[in-house]
Amino acid sequence: TLIIGLVLNCAAVFANFFFDTYEYPDGSKIPANEYYKHESEECGKLSGRVIDDAFIDDVRGRVITFALNNKYVTEQDIEDIKAGKIKESYVVANGTGYTTPLVGLDSAAEQLGIGDAWYFLMDAVNDNAKLLSISGNEFQKVFRDNIVLPENNKAYWKKVADGIEQPIVYNYDEPMLYFLDSGFFIVWFIFILITVSLSGEFADERGYRMDALIASTRKGKMPSAIAKMMAGITVSLAATILVFATTLLACYIKGGKLYPKAIIQMLDPECAQNMTYGNAVMKQFICTMIMAILFSVVTILLSEIMGSTAAMGVQMGILMISFFNIPLKSELLNNLWTLRPTLYMNYWIENYSVFDFGTLQLNSMQMATVLYVIIAVVIASVTVAIKRR
Numbered sequence: 001t002l003i004i005g006l007v008l009n010c011a012a013v014f015a016n017f018f019f020d021t022y023e024y025p026d027g028s029k030i031p032a033n034e035y036y037k038h039e040s041e042e043c044g045k046l047s048g049r050v051i052d053d054a055f056i057d058d059v060r061g062r063v064i065t066f067a068l069n070n071k072y073v074t075e076q077d078i079e080d081i082k083a084g085k086i087k088e089s090y091v092v093a094n095g096t097g098y099t100t101p102l103v104g105l106d107s108a109a110e111q112l113g114i115g116d117a118w119y120f121l122m123d124a125v126n127d128n129a130k131l132l133s134i135s136g137n138e139f140q141k142v143f144r145d146n147i148v149l150p151e152n153n154k155a156y157w158k159k160v161a162d163g164i165e166q167p168i169v170y171n172y173d174e175p176m177l178y179f180l181d182s183g184f185f186i187v188w189f190i191f192i193l194i195t196v197s198l199s200g201e202f203a204d205e206r207g208y209r210m211d212a213l214i215a216s217t218r219k220g221k222m223p224s225a226i227a228k229m230m231a232g233i234t235v236s237l238a239a240t241i242l243v244f245a246t247t248l249l250a251c252y253i254k255g256g257k258l259y260p261k262a263i264i265q266m267l268d269p270e271c272a273q274n275m276t277y278g279n280a281v282m283k284q285f286i287c288t289m290i291m292a293i294l295f296s297v298v299t300i301l302l303s304e305i306m307g308s309t310a311a312m313g314v315q316m317g318i319l320m321i322s323f324f325n326i327p328l329k330s331e332l333l334n335n336l337w338t339l340r341p342t343l344y345m346n347y348w349i350e351n352y353s354v355f356d357f358g359t360l361q362l363n364s365m366q367m368a369t370v371l372y373v374i375i376a377v378v379i380a381s382v383t384v385a386i387k388r389r
Helices: 002-013 032-046 053-069 075-082 101-112 115-125 136-145 154-161 174-181 183-198 203-207 210-215 222-255 277-306 311-321 331-337 364-388
Strands: 021-023 029-031 092-094 097-099 354-357 360-363
Touching (some): 002 222, 021 032, 032 053, 032 115, 032 174, 032 222, 053 101, 053 115, 053 136, 115 136, 174 222, 174 277, 183 222, 183 277, 203 210, 222 277, 222 364, 277 311, 277 364, 354 364, 360 364
Antiparallel strands (some): 354 360
16 A cells, blocks of 8 residues: 555656646647756746846846747737736637737746746736736735735734745745645545554454453553554554655655745745745644544554454545535534544645634644644543553
């Protein structure tokens, strides 16, 4: 299961790396592996630079010049975009393919290897006319104005968003993007792996009557029960570390140098979270480690109660149930339901729930971490108590 899962995980990282081809209006084609290598080199040169007048003029000037020289756009097209006459990247068939002025600029950015920087500027500004004339200071203001604060807990998230770095610095985010896009798959795989690995931990000794032999020893079941509990948790944590390490290596091989200082707004410019990719991946890793412990103790408890590997079936049932959104009337219960561990990592960055405990406020990641630890400790204690009885 571990080998199959790691292979599938790496296949997901390299999904388009070996098979996709990028085509452009001039008829040229480039395989995805060369595309990412070129982008890694060019965007790497831009990384670490403040998005000021010089940065914007550099990126924008290179894109427009390349597009004009290759006849992807005309001077009139540029004036029309600046005037707001061309707002959408609609496509129109011409004799040689599909192109518009905006698509022409996008193609130029990709061929230059600065597509990641160009698309970030485009998404952050969210106005094509303004993109072609905006200055560095205007960009910094527009960037903050375009951050969307949730209606609920607005004051809390405004304070968080105010802490986002000033001025905004560009960093190439493609190499680390997979981590945040695939958090659900990683957790789902770890859940399956733990269920398969540990569902027989106490059930097997009962099936082979090893439990009777253990019970007849001088110290009885307790040392064995605690040791097996810790062994199960150790295996789960080791598997989680291996999955993350393998994914990190695959991302490095695909995208080149990692830039953990890239702000999370490189993924979603409207996001109100104040963290970098490095912060986000670390939070995801720590939370997934705690989830692994929780999955372990639940599986071991089911193994003890059911006395058979049918615990796997129960765990699969729990996984299926977690896919459903239950319409609960209580806001608190709804917020707690969003923390279900088998699905939480699918959209945790967009989860703006806040849990109030008097003067203490916990966001969803903090609440999930505390909750998982408490539940894991309770279930582990119950499992050992049942085994002792």
